[in-house]
Amino acid sequence: xxxxxxxxxxxxxxxxxxxxxxxxxxxxxxxxxxxxxxxxxxxxxxxxxxxxxxxxxxxxxxxxxxxxxxxxxxxxxxxxxxxxxxxxxxxxxxxxxxxxxxxxxxxxxxxxxxxxxxxxxxxxxxxxxxxxxxxxxxxxxxxxxxxxxxxxxxxxxxxxxxxxxxxxxxxxxxxxxxxxxxxxxxxxxxxxxxxxxxxxxxxxxxxxxxxxxxxxxxxxxxxxxxxxxxxxxxxx
Numbered sequence: 001x002x003x004x005x006x007x008x009x010x011x012x013x014x015x016x017x018x019x020x021x022x023x024x025x026x027x028x029x030x031x032x033x034x035x036x037x038x039x040x041x042x043x044x045x046x047x048x049x050x051x052x053x054x055x056x057x058x059x060x061x062x063x064x065x066x067x068x069x070x071x072x073x074x075x076x077x078x079x080x081x082x083x084x085x086x087x088x089x090x091x092x093x094x095x096x097x098x099x100x101x102x103x104x105x106x107x108x109x110x111x112x113x114x115x116x117x118x119x120x121x122x123x124x125x126x127x128x129x130x131x132x133x134x135x136x137x138x139x140x141x142x143x144x145x146x147x148x149x150x151x152x153x154x155x156x157x158x159x160x161x162x163x164x165x166x167x168x169x170x171x172x173x174x175x176x177x178x179x180x181x182x183x184x185x186x187x188x189x190x191x192x193x194x195x196x197x198x199x200x201x202x203x204x205x206x207x208x209x210x211x212x213x214x215x216x217x218x219x220x221x222x223x224x225x226x227x228x229x230x231x232x233x234x235x236x
Contacts, residue, residue, distance in 0.1 A: 046195070122161070
């Protein structure tokens, strides 16, 4: 179950595999191949239609959509910022508790930091807040110049983290829709290249120079080191 969830997250942040990026790269080469040669094909032919569609798909598949490293969603960024703020609060509380322990031995035992992962931050903040609900305990921190509303501030940030979690889920659902759309475009691009290959080979069947240029442009190289996905037959 955990493995499936991790795969789900990876599919959101890394929507395309190497083979998909290879198709997108090949599409760019095909478009560059077409620029000086469109006049060689009849107006209204399938080749012209396919070359036109190839340009549209290439424009739709921008690098930010097709390459790894997509920036975090606004909800994810806001939630991470809240975690940073809560962590800073916890550090201040823990340090103050250690100072109080100098005159009240053992006081800091209830205010120890377990770790800085998101899950650990939430657990630690929740535990701290239980102790700080006692007004006399909170007063000891305020005596060391902690803000008078530091407990309320921590509660507010913790509640906001939960709110952002639901927004984060909505953003991921949007990402899934975008990913499905882009992958459909990649499949269409792959089919377009195959169809164009037939038209180009027929048009240039006695032109070895253009056939060689097409073979290079339409070859789909996998970036993961697996070699070309498709290798057109050598030009006659």
